[in-house]
């Protein structure tokens with residue numbers, strides 16, 4: 001069956017730790033070579049540009065150091081990543097080198113994606129690498145990534161990489177051949193779903209946790225990564241890295257694994273970034289009239305609609321927009337600092353008429369909830 005894939009496209013391929021390590025958790029040269037050979041074939045044929053998001057630093061480091069994952073501290077895990085990342089890249093460099101392909105390494109944290117300027121720099125770097133026939137290889141910067149700035153799993157990192165690099169397709173390679181109606185390791189009667197048009201609550205509920213000792217997140221993180229990607233117009237495939245010629249077949253439009261269809265009317269890139277990039281640095285509580293203006297009339301948020309300012313933030317910060325019951329109805333970039341806005345709200349509430357300073361969040365810098373989803 002054909003999935004109707006476009007033929008000039010950019011593809012982000014994520015390989016999980018389980019896809020490139022052996023049964024002892026060490027890097028498997030054979031498995032890595034299989035992935036590299038396919039990416040190299042795609043790149044050389046000019047059929048599509050490829051970006052690799054590879055896990056495996058922690059597994060490789062633990063393997064080299066002989067440490068046991070079950071009984072290590074966070075600093076030890078980060079130390080293992082520091083050791084393993086060089087090993088991982090050294091191996092990729094050698095394998096791609098055998099195919100006459102140069103690779104470039106990008107180590108990212110959530111902060112890099114949250115900051116619009118850094119986001120643009122990452123985009124430009126990736127596009128420049130691709131333009132020069134270089135394969136970007138992305139991983140989380142595990143040694144600096146403390147909880148607040150962590151992706152935590154490479155599935156979300158991969159979907160944001162697809163967003164940053166304006167890719168048409170995201171392939172999540174793992175140790176199972178797609179999404180099943182339940183975790184096949186626990187439920188023998190589970191069956192594979194081959195196509196998904198909408199990621200409903202039911203779909204989210206069938207996804208369980210990691211299936212191997214080296215994996216993080218399992219299907220749960222893959223589904224939420226898929227959700228973010230399809231919303232931005234990116235098709236997502238979850239497939240097994242063990243499947244023969246899996247990437248080449250996906251590139252040819254063959255139905256392999258589980259395909260999540262991109263939303264037909266995707267969000268603009270900037271709005272996608274706004275949803276998935278920055279964490280809100282504060283909250284603006286807005287009145288019912290303002291909620292209506294944002295949701296029904298697709299307008300900007302004006303000063304008279306702001307009832308209360310929560311948090312301490314600078315102008316240009318992304319803030320949550322909440323109604324009077326505390327329900328978040330949107331997210332946007334504020335034109336005022338918390339302090340100035342608070343002052344303006346109080347002056348207005350005391351009866352002062354304020355001209356020329358009324359636009360708090362411009363429509364283009366805002367996403368609002370439509371039928372339960374930010375859009």
Ligand SMILES: Nc1ncnc2c1ncn2[C@@H]1O[C@H](COP(=O)(O)OP(=O)(O)O)[C@@H](O)[C@H]1O
Nearest residue numbers: 016017174180182183208210211215216218219
């Ligand atoms: N509904 C489901 N369908 C398929 N696999 C599932 C499901 N729920 C949980 N899993 C588990 O998710 C695992 C893959 O995720 P994970 O171990 O994190 O791999 P990776 O290292 O590739 O990210 C599978 O081995 C499987 O046991």
Ligand SMILES: N[C@@H](CCC(=O)OP(=O)(O)O)C(=O)O
Nearest residue numbers: 017055056057058153154216
């Ligand atoms: N950044 C970590 C990967 C964490 C992760 O998401 O792992 P996986 O579930 O195997 O994709 C590493 O390189 O070990």
